Amino acid sequence: MKFSGPKSGRKRDRDAAVGYGGGAVTHPAPSPTNSSSSASVNSRPQGRGLREAFLSWLHRLVAGRGRKVSATEQLTSHNIEQLSVSSAQEPPYGARQRFSLRSNSDSICSYRVSTQSRDSAVSKSSTDFYFRGGNSRRAALDLSDGSQYLSGAAPVREVRSNTSIISAYTLFRTTHRGSHAKIMKARHKRTHERVALKVYNKEQIAAILWQNISKEIRILTMANGVNGIVQMSDSFEDDNQAVVALEDCMGGTLISQMAQKGGQLSERTCVKTVVKPLLEALAWFHSSGIVLRDLKPEHIMFDSTGKLRLVDFFSAAIVGEDSLVSREGTLAYMAPEMVNRPTPEEVFNEVIGNGLSEADFPAYTEKVDIWSLGVIIFEALTGRQPFLAETAEDMRDMQDKTLASHGGLRTSLDSIKMREYMSPCALDFLTSVMRIDPDERPSAEELLDHPWVMSACKAPTPTGWGQDSTESFVSTTTSRQWAARVR
């Protein structure tokens, strides 16, 4: 398989986000021959075609959204396997078919079904079922674990009219046009609360990524009350648009804070205002099975009191639901194991076209976020991005060369005349984080105990942005002791 390389992360601008190129995925109309199956389906009325039973079940499943479906209508992944395998019109591996189905539902779900073909030599294969309900809504259903839907455990969101959320606000002002959404500042008419409305126009997003919007809303719902994560006060989604009302992070991004401090942060300020709260937020995400995949300074914001708030979970993955195989994020902050990955569209096309399953691609882990954290801290302390390249190949080369060279990161610091400004303890922190081998990177939880973090947080310095100091510091606990503990 050959995949196109990501865009460069050199320029600090919104276009640097990569991995979302390509057009919308098309969903062909169902072929009548697909329905000619001879397999039987358990728990379904006699005499009904498999395809009709399947359609009916899917329809009810989506329409019910979390309501219990009666036992006679249940069609398990085992049945789907039979349906796929016994298809009359067998594609090369027997188990791959695509259905385009109609549904009146306005629910949002996009799921893949992994099937196993008994008749083919391929042990794993995937089938993607796509729904197009109402106005070309795309949704697909994960039948591999239909139980969560059948039992009513699926998250059910209130669906309201677009105007009801928008009309609650006034004084709109667009402040950012991103790759997926527009950010508008506004004020709530009744409470006078200032919000940042994130407005997605689905026409401008590849259909294969629509599910990411619902996922972002879900993650924001999960993060309710969690420190270090932007708080959502309202959300709305329909066929064409999604709007999320977020707390307004009036302190700006890490980039703007660095700019105000002359381009870089002192170590103490960096640890207290960025590293520690970021590690705490990451520890929460990772223990909740969420991998961010697009951690960068533009997504690190601050509220009016200077408290860190992470934003933008469009590219995040939920472990166990999403496969961690495709390339996401921004090249400059991408972990080495992520850089040469295929885009989501490329993975999708491989699955549909070549009989591969997503499970055939090697998966990465939450350690991709730990790498990004290292790059961000390096940048916050030095004002420079440690790795800059135009292409994925160059980036991998640079990561390897920098870290494998004698002196590693120290050499990079020498080259930008920064070594004298970084304490040995800070350098030790960065060196332990920026490892080519993800297994060698400590977890967020472990990093919270790193002497650099511990000692800076004990020191009696101002909280928030307050008065900054240019002083660097060395911890009393040796980094070696910490390293021995986490190994």
Ligand SMILES: Nc1ncnc2c1ncn2[C@@H]1O[C@H](COP(=O)(O)OP(=O)(O)OP(=O)(O)O)[C@@H](O)[C@H]1O
């Ligand atoms: N809650 C918020 N309060 C204030 N500003 C925000 C908020 N959320 C986002 N922003 C601003 O909007 C920018 C883009 O937000 P976000 O990354 O969520 O959207 P996006 O469409 O994914 O943009 P991009 O493609 O640039 O990443 C942020 O970098 C920040 O400057």
